[in-house]
Amino acid sequence: MAAAGFSTNVRTKEAAPHAAMLIESMRDIGYSLETALADIIDNSITATARSIRLFADTTSARPCLAILDDGTGMTEDELLAAMRPGSRNPLDTRDKDDLGRFGLGLKTASFSQCRKLTVASRKDGVTSCARWNLDEVARTNKWLVEFLDDCSGVPWIDELGSAGTLVIWESLDRLIEGDGNDARSAFVSRLDDAAEHLELVFHRFIAGERGIRKVALFLNGRQLEAFDPFHSSHPATQAGPVEKIKSGGQEVEVQTFTLPHHKKDPEGWERYAGKAGYLKNQGFYVYRGKRLIIHGTWFGLARQKELTKLARVRIDMPNGMDADWKIDVKKASAQPPYHVRERLRRIIETIGATSRRVYTARGHRLASDSRLPVxxxxxxxxxxxxxxxxxxxxxxxxxxxxxxxxxxxxxxxxxxxxxxxxxxxxxxxxxxxxxxxxxxxxxxxxxxxxxxxxxxxxxxxxxxxxxxxxxxxxxxxxxxxxxxxxxxxxxxxxxxxxx
Ligand SMILES: Nc1ncnc2c1ncn2[C@@H]1O[C@H](COP(=O)(O)OP(=O)(O)OP(=O)(O)O)[C@@H](O)[C@H]1O
Ligand SMILES: [Mg+2]
Structure with missing residues (x-):
């Protein structure tokens, strides 16, 4: 029986997206170079890579960028699935170490920066190579992936090891505007900025930590260093206890850190301020599967105040809570669910008090320790x-x-x-x-x-x-x-x- 108010007399008409139009729209989800690179690196980490090397050709007539890993690699069938927009159902339960969710990242991140995405992958001794060429999709208006039987002309193909994947971005229309020297040097400096961002986003993988595989990241041969925003190895950093918050059958771990006052760490003061400075970098640092998603925000629960500027709070969430936390395709934003918010609000209050102590400690000393106060x-x-x-x-x-x-x-x-x-x-x-x-x-x-x-x-x-x-x-x-x-x-x- 039909539900009240609904007619059983339904007609359907095909409304499949136009390839040429949708693929262009997929370019504008809002990635930056660093969030795009991070999304590709996520895939390599999920594929159990130990070494991820970024190559950038900034000088040739056709500049290009590549991300090479020594992970599991893909067969041709797996590669075809990987190239498909929406290759996985976001509702699927994923392995706890899987940094993916939407089945989109490889495509959306790459298209945001380039018009030609080539993926060469080697598994079980067989190399497969596939390409999305946006100009061809625009011309044919068809979702056709090109497969290359001869991949000898693919940049950096010789660097591919016995197993692994090489993602190449060519026709970098969004990354390099023009072909003059200025455009090229702007490209180089954007790459340097992106590398700095990656040192933060993946710092726990670069430094190594119990429960995750250590990963070495390189940009044109230079090894990236982990940037730990909590400065946790410094003796003057005050780390709170790890607190567990239960939410929807899953657990979120929270730990507060108060960074050293500049008097206690003059050498590290500038570095740990970060580009945006202490004031803007205070707040929650949300990690999903140990990879940083968002930082420098109190989620509207408090204001970024001078007094709490040394406070940074690490939140570790598992990928099973993606929907609750409203993780986006770019893995660059998140919002805590309601019951976690309440707990976080109380945590901010405590950390506010600790920071106040760090800042007024000198004032206290003046009044209490000293028996000769001026x-x-x-x-x-x-x-x-x-x-x-x-x-x-x-x-x-x-x-x-x-x-x-x-x-x-x-x-x-x-x-x-x-x-x-x-x-x-x-x-x-x-x-x-x-x-x-x-x-x-x-x-x-x-x-x-x-x-x-x-x-x-x-x-x-x-x-x-x-x-x-x-x-x-x-x-x-x-x-x-x-x-x-x-x-x-x-x-x-x-x-x-x-x-
Ligand atoms: N470097 C890689 N090594 C091995 N397999 C890969 C690699 N990159 C992508 N894949 C495969 O391609 C699939 C699609 O990748 P894609 O980034 O588009 O989506 P995802 O990682 O599943 O989800 P998300 O959209 O959240 O990133 C992955 O699920 C994985 O199976
Ligand atoms: Mg992905």
């Missing part, structure tokens, strides 16, 4: 203020030397200085470039005077030499120039002994 931090409710400490030996000693009528004036001066801290300007400077903001430098003779006064005042109050030195050692401004200060104190003590 500045005091005061908190009452939500209000925080800073004031100059009138009990600091330098201030106290000076004040004691003043005639009575001036001691109150001196206190007013200290209060005025503290009440007019240029907070807005400081905030603006620290927000845009925290590492360049510091207190003004102390001239040598001023430091000398302050060291002398402080030490004498401490001694005069009955504190032992050792304790006085220990106190000064952990206090600004002595701490930063301790060697100089210690030398001066030695001289001062010698002088006192001589007298």
């Amino acid at each position: 500045w005091q931090r005061r908190q009452s409710g939500n209000e925080i203020s800073y004031c100059l400490n009138p009990d600091h030996p330098v201030f106290a000693e000076f004040s004691a030397r003043l005639p009575d009528e001036l001691t109150a004036d001196f206190r007013y001066i200290l209060e005025m200085a503290a009440s007019s801290i240029p907070i807005d300007a400081l905030f603006a400077d620290i927000s845009s470039n925290p590492e360049s903001v510091s207190g003004s430098d102390l001239a040598e003779d001023s430091l000398e005077h302050i060291v002398k006064t402080t030490f004498s005042a401490l001694k005069a109050s009955g504190i032992s030499t050792e304790d006085a030195m220990q106190m000064m050692r952990v206090t600004d401004p002595f701490r930063e120039k301790w060697e100089l200060v210690a030398n001066q104190l030695q001289d001062q003590m010698k002088e006192t002994a001589d007298e």
Whole structure:
């Protein structure tokens, strides 16, 4: 019986896509050079490759690009299936190490960059070679893949090992605009940028990790290095525990990292900032099958703030959750499902607190570790203020030397200085470039005077030499120039002994 409202009298008409039109549209899914290359590399990794070599001919009259792997390779039938747009059903369950989903990547990624895609593959000692030539599809309006019986003219074919696959992109109309020197050097620099991106996207495969096969990646013979965005080997990086979130019978693993403050890692500071800088690179880093899909976003759960800019959170998801996470064909975007979002929101709150500690640690030290603070931090409710400490030996000693009528004036001066801290300007400077903001430098003779006064005042109050030195050692401004200060104190003590 027909469902209510539906007629059983249905006619069908063929509405198959026009090859010439659809294949052109497939070029514009939105790949960039790096996301396109990553999609091809995904296939090589899935095919258990250990070495993936990218070759680029940037100088010849017909520039081209190739991706060669030493994976399982394909038979001619498998190659034909691989060349078919929609070669696999996205609803199929895939092997857990399979980085594919849609049966499209090889075609869509390649067409986004070139008009001629050739794939040569060797398996069981037999080499097969197939080609999509978009100009031919446009001419014939037919989904016809060309097979080459003689592949001797295929670029880099001699590099193919006993098993593996070679993907070649020719007619790079999207990659090279024009044929002048400028166009070529722009191509070279785009390749360098892409290589940098691949060092991030595949860093776990390049570095090697338990449970995945290590892969060596090369661009024109240069081996790419893993770029670990969590700087996890640095001792000052704070890594949280691995947390597991269950979702739809599957598990997502989350781990938070707070990168070192620039003071703790001046050498690595620029490198780990990444091109976009710390502010933009904070956020979640979502990995699918250990391959990075998306990074530098809090998924709208929080804003990218200066205070949390050192926070990066690794999320590991399995490929069985692709639909829940709305993974796209390019493998360049994802959205966490609702119940995972709630958990992630709470994780952001905790990491916010850790980052705040890294940033205010110096402020805390000023107020807590030091027993001789020049500045005091005061908190009452939500209000925080800073004031100059009138009990600091330098201030106290000076004040004691003043005639009575001036001691109150001196206190007013200290209060005025503290009440007019240029907070807005400081905030603006620290927000845009925290590492360049510091207190003004102390001239040598001023430091000398302050060291002398402080030490004498401490001694005069009955504190032992050792304790006085220990106190000064952990206090600004002595701490930063301790060697100089210690030398001066030695001289001062010698002088006192001589007298
Ligand atoms: N380098 C390779 N080595 C061996 N087989 C490959 C290689 N590249 C592609 N294939 C085969 O071709 C098929 C189609 O690849 P394609 O990238 O188009 O889709 P996919 O990887 O299945 O899914 P996705 O669209 O998500 O990438 C793969 O499933 C795989 O069987
Ligand atoms: Mg693929």
